[in-house]
Amino acid sequence: AQKVTQAQTEISVVEKEDVTLDCVYETRDTTYYLFWYKQPPSGELVFLIRRNSFDEQNEISGRYSWNFQKSTSSFNFTITASQVVDSAVYFCALSERTGANNLFFGTGTRLTVIP
Amino acid sequence: NAGVTQTPKFQVLKTGQSMTLQCAQDMNHEYMSWYRQDPGMGLRLIHYSVGAGITDQGEVPNGYNVSRSTTEDFPLRLLSAAPSQTSVYFCASSYDPNPNTEAFFGQGTRLTVV
Numbered sequence: 001a002q003k004v005t006q007a008q009t010e011i012s013v014v015e016k017e018d019v020t021l022d023c024v025y026e027t028r029d030t031t032y033y034l035f036w037y038k039q040p041p042s043g044e045l046v047f048l049i050r051r052n053s054f055d056e057q058n059e060i061s062g063r064y065s066w067n068f069q070k071s072t073s074s075f076n077f078t079i080t081a082s083q084v085v086d087s088a089v090y091f092c093a094l095s096e097r098t099g100a101n102n103l104f105f106g107t108g109t110r111l112t113v114i115p
Numbered sequence: 116n117a118g119v120t121q122t123p124k125f126q127v128l129k130t131g132q133s134m135t136l137q138c139a140q141d142m143n144h145e146y147m148s149w150y151r152q153d154p155g156m157g158l159r160l161i162h163y164s165v166g167a168g169i170t171d172q173g174e175v176p177n178g179y180n181v182s183r184s185t186t187e188d189f190p191l192r193l194l195s196a197a198p199s200q201t202s203v204y205f206c207a208s209s210y211d212p213n214p215n216t217e218a219f220f221g222q223g224t225r226l227t228v229v
Contacts, residue, residue: 004157033215045205045220052215091157095214100165101146102173103207103218105157 002027004094006106013082014114021077021109023092029053031097034068034075039089039108048090051075082113117141121206121221128196128228136191136224138206144219146212147189151175151202152223158205164189165212196228 003026013019025034036048049059051068059066063080079086089110093103122137140147148163150173160173164183178200180192189208193200204224209216 006157009155037220043203043223045207047217047219050215050217093158097214099214100163100171100212101209101214101216101218102148102160102163103150103158105150105159107155107157 002029002094002096002099002104004092004104004106006090006092006109008109009107010110010112012112012114015084016081018078018080019082019111021079021090021092021111023075023077023106025073025075025092025094027094027096029096029098033095035093035095035103036066036075036077037091037093037105039091041088045091048077079111082111084113084115087111087113119206119208119219119221121204121224123224124222125225126227128193128226130196130198130228132196134193134196136193136204136206136226138189138191138221139187140189140206140208140219141187142208142210142219143186144208144210145186146209146216146218147183148173148207148218149179149181149189149191150205150207151200152205153202161191161204193226196226198228200226201228202226 005024038046089108092106149161150158162181206221207218
């Protein structure tokens with residue numbers, strides 16, 4: 001069965017600190033896809049990144065970076081020099097080759113950036 | 116440039132009432148789905164559709180019906196509302212059912228059943 005675990009329920013950091021959000025997944029599929037979504041206080045879900053199971057390269061996009069490690073089934077998300085606008089709930093999600101585009105979400109991590 | 120539109124944004128129902136949450140997308144996406152978001156539980160898939168005329172159950176389908184008569188619309192029906200269905204509901208769509216395709220989400224419908 002598939003499962004996504006985000007053990008950090010809430011994190012608070014002071015502005016300009018770096019913060020890493022953890023995501024651990026379980027799946028029996030050999031082909032799968034991992035996602036991160038951001039849910040700001042306004043409530044909508046914003047797509048941040050997709051990574052497939054064959055691509056373990058880390059990715060950097062501005063202040064955001066993602067570390068995918070198949071050996072530990074983890075797909076962690078780091079925000080460098082955090083800003084107040086980064087305050088949101090962040091969800092990690094998994095889809096499988098055999099499961100259409102159905103997403104399995106973690107329970108989310110609420111990040112609060114204190115000015 | 117509407118994307119995925121959900122109506123209503125807020126709704127209060129009495130136990131036993133029925134209602135339909137509307138979802139429409141204008142991107143000609145094949146795949147559409149409904150999720151519910153509950154505190155501490157993330158989002159869970161209710162029903163999904165890989166194309167017009169085709170629907171299937173997700174993780175938590177009980178108490179909900181769907182239909183997909185057109186590509187654009189994917190309404191979610193609550194047959195007899197229960198307090199356990201109090202939640203925020205999100206509709207999503209993607210270009211096709213491939214699992215690597217980005218999903219676009221609506222703004223959500225906050226439903227309270229009293």
